[in-house]
Amino acid sequence: MKILIVGGVAGGATAAARIRRNTEEAEIILFEKGAYISYAVFCLKKKIGGVIEERERLFVQTPEAFGKRFNIDVRTHSEVTAIDRSMKKVTVRTAEGKIYTESYDKLLLSPGASPVRPPLKGIDSKGIFTLRNVNDTDRIKQYLNEKQVRRAVIVGGGFIGLEMAENLVHAGVEVSVVEMADQVMGPIDYSMASLVHEHLTQKGVKLYLSQAVEAFEQTDAGLDVAFKSDTRLQVDMVILSIGVRAETRLASEAGLKLGEMKGIYVDEYLQTSDKDIYAVGDAIEFPHPVTGKPWLNFLAGPANRQARIVADNLVFGNQVKYEGSIGTSIAKVFDLTVASTGLPAKRLKQMGIDYLSSTTHSASHAGYYPGALQMAIKITYSPKDGKLYGAQVVGCDGVDKRIDEFALVIKQGGTVYDLTRLEHAYAPPFSSAKDPVAIAGYVAGNILSGKMTPLYWRELRDADLSRVTLVDVRTQDEFELGAIPGAVNLPLDELREHLDEIPQDKPVWVYCGVGLRGYLASNILKGNGFKDVRNLIGGLKTYQSAVTPVCLPMETCPPQTEKEAACVCPAEDKPVAEVIKVNACGVQCPGPILKLKKGMGSLQPGQCLEVSATDAGFPRDAESWCRTTGNRFLSKTEENGVYRVRIEKAKSVTEAAPNVVRGGKGKTFILFSDDLDKTLATFVLANGAAATGEKVTIFFTFWGLNAIKKEQKPQVKKDFFGKMFGMMLPSDSRKLKLSKMNMGGIGSKMMRHIMKQKGVDSLESLRQQAIDNGVEFIACQMSMDVMGVKREELLDCVSIGGVATYMERAGEANMNLFI
Structure with missing residues (x-):
């Protein structure tokens, strides 16, 4: 049997090698119009950026080595220009202009x-490429x-265009990306692409x-690029990355059937409308496994x-069926990995398919293990039975593993419930006990069961908030660093005590960080x-990323709030004699801010502090902290995935911007409870207040003494x-209950375990942070006398006081809380 193959890159070369492995009897001729076969198309960009230094590493096989190993007649610089189906011949033109024909028994188009x-x-x-x-x-x-290219424009913001942008930047080029759509990365939804926008900027x-x-x-001077909006850019080079078009000219002129999408029509055996001609690769169209549409x-990969399938069918007859591809793709964009599989929400909407979606933010592995980095996951699924339609993942680590798991479930026709049944290899350096894939499934299951009613970022952005009650359930210190306008702050751990403050005659919309x-x-x-x-699905992290406008480079974004208007704009990094460095990686909010505050306390005016954190929201929080305290954000x-900020300690209050938002006189807390959760809330709030430089006092009375x-x-x-009393009361803070x-007692142990797993500081650590931040601890003398607690039993830093002491502190403060 004589088999001709047109095209020698991914599909053609793979099929040729598989055919030979199936049989030694076939005569195989491989035509490739270029000089090379079986090369790594997606690594071409890396060669330009210098990531791949040796040109030869792009090639999986040379034509000579491939031909000798598999006994294949490899003809490069040979373009097949026509197919005579009746005579079963192809016309070939060589680089020298020679034209000849070659007969076939079977023909494969790639x-x-x-x-x-x-x-x-x-x-x-x-200069246009x-x-x-x-x-x-x-x-x-x-x-x-x-x-000596200094400036380049990339037309098109797809996967290839952005990878090209990265490699040109690595080559020292100033890069601009022009995209007709309102987002880069067409296969993913806008909310996920917004994370990429921020990173590119x-x-x-x-x-x-x-x-x-x-x-x-x-x-x-080079090239002038004119936009329809009258914007013009002067550059030295242009890269066109608008997209690709299936090469169907040869098939169409031969009278082969084209499909609805103008690709080469093939059946489930990858056979064209001619029984002796098969086709594979970019040029064919095939029904999508989820929608059934071509x-x-x-x-x-596909x-x-x-x-491989077509090679078996060519040799053994039509025995193996192709199941179709759901379109699983991945790209590296600087430090981010962006991946997609299946159908995003926008495509489902275009096709009129009902769907639900959910967005989660998880760490790439256990938060307490060094190097844990956040990833955002969005999945789409059927509102009827939870059938998984698609998934998108954006993060710095572990993205490839998760997208492959989602693809497997989608390809097998699975549901969101199957995500929770996947068995993951767990060890702190690689994952959490609850893997991000499982968490995505749990959240989707809660939505499907009605246990949670989702609010999506577009709904909140477009809503009339006078008709709803918007509640921010983050801690007070988080709320003060930035919140959605119109929201009231009722921290989660205090929510039950404030239910009477929430109207029952209006919808209640709640949100937190993620x-x-x-x-x-x-x-x-x-x-x-x-x-x-x-x-709010995805919390404030998703909302802020999605609603923040991407302004044109020549424009300045207007401030979104009065607080932002008061911002002292970041300055360029300036040389300093010494930079004090603080590591807050793996610590969740408000931990990085507390470490920042503690570090600033050790600096002299004019000195610089550099804080590293893996919380993507930390730079924004640090800017807010500077607006509050008057220090200079550099x-x-x-x-x-590691975010570093530099801050200069203000030499005097007058250095702060005139519109800086300053704190009040101080905060006082009365801790009456010895419940673990309420005690945690007290120290978190106290640390948050202390981080802004305010005087904070905690008055421990009755059961609160146990803390x-x-x-x-x-x-x-x-x-x-x-x-x-000593026998009946908790002996110390580690014995506190929920x-x-x-x-x-199981609940308190579980709470401490989850806090450790999520990288949240323990009660004892938060208490020590409060001491280090200068929070004043006062124990109520009357309570100590009644309950038989001696001074020697309390922490050394605790002072003893009575009602008069507390009233003095309360009178100096602008906020007093009873917990």
Whole structure:
């Protein structure tokens, strides 16, 4: 049997090798119009940026080595120009212009796709390139070296365009990305793309979204790029990354059937409308496994899968069926990894398919283990049975593993419930006991069961908030660093004590940082008679990222709030004699801010502090902290998921901006309870207040005294009642119980375990932070006398006082809380 193969990259070369492994009898001829076969298309960009230094590493096989190993007649520089189906012959043209014919028994088409070059004025100007093959790479690399390119424009913000942007930046080029849509990365939804927008901007890439290129003009200075909006850019190079088009000319001229999407039609055996001709790769269209509708899929993975199947069918007859591809893709964009599989929400909406979605933010592995980095996950699924439609993941670490798990479930027709049944290998350096994939499934299950009613960011953005009650259930210190306008702050741990402050005649919308505390708050509200309660999906992290406008590089974004208007704009990093460094990586909010405050306390005016954190929201919180305290925010940088900010300690109050928002006179807290959760809330709030430089006092009375007992207490003499109280009361803070769901002590142990797993400081650590931050601890003398507590049993830093002492502190404060 004589088999001809047209196209020698992914699909063609793989099929040729598989055919030979199946049989030694077949005569195989492989035609490739270029000079190379079986090369790594997606690594071409890395060669330009210098990531891959050796050109030869791009090639999986040379034509000579491939031909010898598999006994295949490899003919490069040979373009198949026509197919005579009746005579079963193809016409071939060589690089030298020689034309000849070759007969076949079976023919396999793998022509691939070609880059789109729109018919714009000046499109053929020197310095305008596409990137699709090795020759393109060589031309771009040569131009970069010879012309000393300083500025480049990439037209198109897809996966290839953004990877190209990264590699040009690595090559020392100033890069602008122009995209007609309002977002980059078309296969993902806007809320996820907004995370990429922020990262690109941090890396110095200029974004021109919702902009269309109208023309190019060659000038003495280089290239003039004209937009339809009348914007013009002067650059040295242009890379067209608008997309690709299936190469169907050969098939169409041969009379082969094309499908609805104008790709080569194939059946489930990858056979075209001619029984002796098969096709694979970018040029074919095939029904999507989820929708059943034909689509074009320009990915190397499916092409190789198709090649293996078609090789078996060519040799053994039509025995193996192709199941289709759901379009699983991944790209590295500087420090971010962006991945997508299945159908995003916007495509489901376009197709009229009902869906639900949920967004979660999880750490790549256990938060307490060094190097844990956040990732955002969005999944789409059926509102009827939870069938998984699609998934998108954006993060710095662990993205590839998770997207493959989502793809497996989608490909097998699974549901969100299957995500919770996946068995993950767990160890702190690699994952959490609850893997991010499982968490995504749990959240989706809660929405489907009605346990949580979702509120999406667009609904909140477009809502008339006068018709609802918007509740921020984060801690007070988090709220003061920035919140959604119109929200009231009722921290989760205090929510039950303030239910009477929430109107029951209006819908209640709750939100927190990433959605977890909002879910817990919605449960509390529903359990206490509130009927219409919704939780913001993805929390403030998703909302702020999605609603923050991407301004054109020549514009300045208007401040969103009065607080932002008072911001002292970040200054360029300036040389300093010494930079004091603080590591807050792996610590959750408000931990990084507390470490920042403590570090600033050790500095002299004019000195600089650098804080590193893995919380993506930390730079924004640090800027807010500076606005509150009057210190100078110098710079922020990001590398491999670690965010670094530099702050200069103010030399005097007058250095602060005139509009700086300053704190009050102080805060006082009365801790009456010895419940673990309420005690935690007290220290978190106290630390948050202390971080802003305010005077903070905690007055420990009655049961609250148990929170400040020493673990190792000296022997003290007590009367009968003192001994009785000592037997019945917790001996120290580690014995405190939960106010709800304590379950005989199991609840408090579970709470401490979860806090440790999530990287949240323990009660004892928060207490020590309060001491280090200068929070004043006062124990009530009367309570100590009644309960038989001796001074020697309390922490050494505690002072003893009575009602008069507390009233003095309260009179000096502008806020007093009883807990």
